[in-house]
Amino acid sequence: MINSALMNVMTAAAFKAGRGLKRDFGEVENLQVSVKGPGDFVTIADKKSEKTLFEELAKARPGYGFVLEEGGVVEGSDKSHIWHIDPLDGTTNFLHGLPIFAISIGLERDGQIVAGLVYNPATDDIFVAERGAGAYYNNRRIRVAARRDMAEGLIATGIPPLANAKIHPKFKAELSSVMTRAGGVRRLGAASIDLAFVAAGRFDGYWERGLKSWDMAAGLLLIREAGGYVSDADGGQNMLKTGGVCGGNEFIHRQLLDLLKKA
Ligand code: IPD
Ligand code: CA
Ligand code: CA
Ligand code: CA
Structure with a gap:
């Protein structure tokens, strides 16, 4: 501790x-x-x-x-x-x-x-x-998971309520792309726990858009201090401003970002 x-x-x-x-x-x-x-x-x-x-x-x-x-x-x-x-x-x-x-x-x-x-x-x-x-x-x-291949990994995300018009169009494409490549996809319903679970190696990766600073501030540091990588959903470091997050180990973070970019 x-x-x-x-x-x-x-x-x-x-x-x-x-x-x-x-x-x-x-x-x-x-x-x-x-x-x-x-x-x-x-x-x-x-x-x-x-x-x-x-x-x-x-x-x-x-x-x-x-x-x-x-x-x-x-x-x-x-x-x-x-x-x-x-x-x-x-x-x-x-x-x-x-x-x-x-x-x-x-x-x-x-x-x-x-x-x-x-x-x-x-x-x-x-x-x-x-x-x-x-x-x-x-x-x-704790440390982030070591798996390098998304096909063996468990990826978490957040689904906007009532198909939030600002987030939904892009998110649907992203979800369908990750679904076809990940070993499994989960939606727990608490962004801070999703981030903490990436830090603890329970989830291999996580992405979400539309978050606020209070959802993610703690979790971003947890992932970094657990040896993981975090960025916003476009690869930048403006998570608190853009509300987008993408995290995982070095390899899964990269694969996830590539999928999001192409979606
Ligand atoms: C919500 C949860 C959810 C995420 C939403 C958040 P709240 O926070 O973290 O997982 O998808 O974007 O607003 O409102 O339950 O504190
Ligand atoms: Ca919240
Ligand atoms: Ca809350
Ligand atoms: Ca709330």
Whole structure:
């Protein structure tokens, strides 16, 4: 595990917010739900988790800024540090009683992600990374998978809700191209977990478009610190801006990017 003051702060905040999510997951049928957009839901559990994370992190690191999925941007007095926080990644899974959801916390320092944490309170799985210190899953060091051929690999993706018009046309072509070449394709429904699973070598590769910084900040660092490659879906390094992500080991990342380019 990473035993730094920063990671202790991040894990303490995640465990506290996670206790609330666990309780709410146990009685999800009674939760208050509102609709943000087509196929896009938010519950009182998302909001409570975000409030806890915000309060704990602001207390431990005063002045840092925030990009919060539900609360938006909170400017800090310290302009070099920004937390990117998804208080409940995988809300749709949560609402359907599927134990595949996570808290995702990424810390950006002067434009670089320097710490990341993905915690699933339903399974008590935690993935953490700090820049230069490696990536860990429940205390064990992790590495991306070694498979070099996509035909033997398991590739994950995200499917936009209700065929989101901006993402859908290109995505359909990409999916059909990857489907014909990959050993298997999965859609778990929580981008932060998809990225963490690439870091842990469970998935060989992953791509998605239309993500936000809070979905991916932590996961991008996990993959890099696990020895993997990540870019946006066009091969650039503007993931936080373009919302596209493509990741895997050196070989699968390259093969996946080629397929996306040709699709
Ligand atoms: C969503 C999940 C999903 C991804 C969507 C995200 P949310 O996050 O990560 O896997 O495909 O693009 O918006 O709304 O459940 O936090
Ligand atoms: Ca959401
Ligand atoms: Ca999310
Ligand atoms: Ca969320």
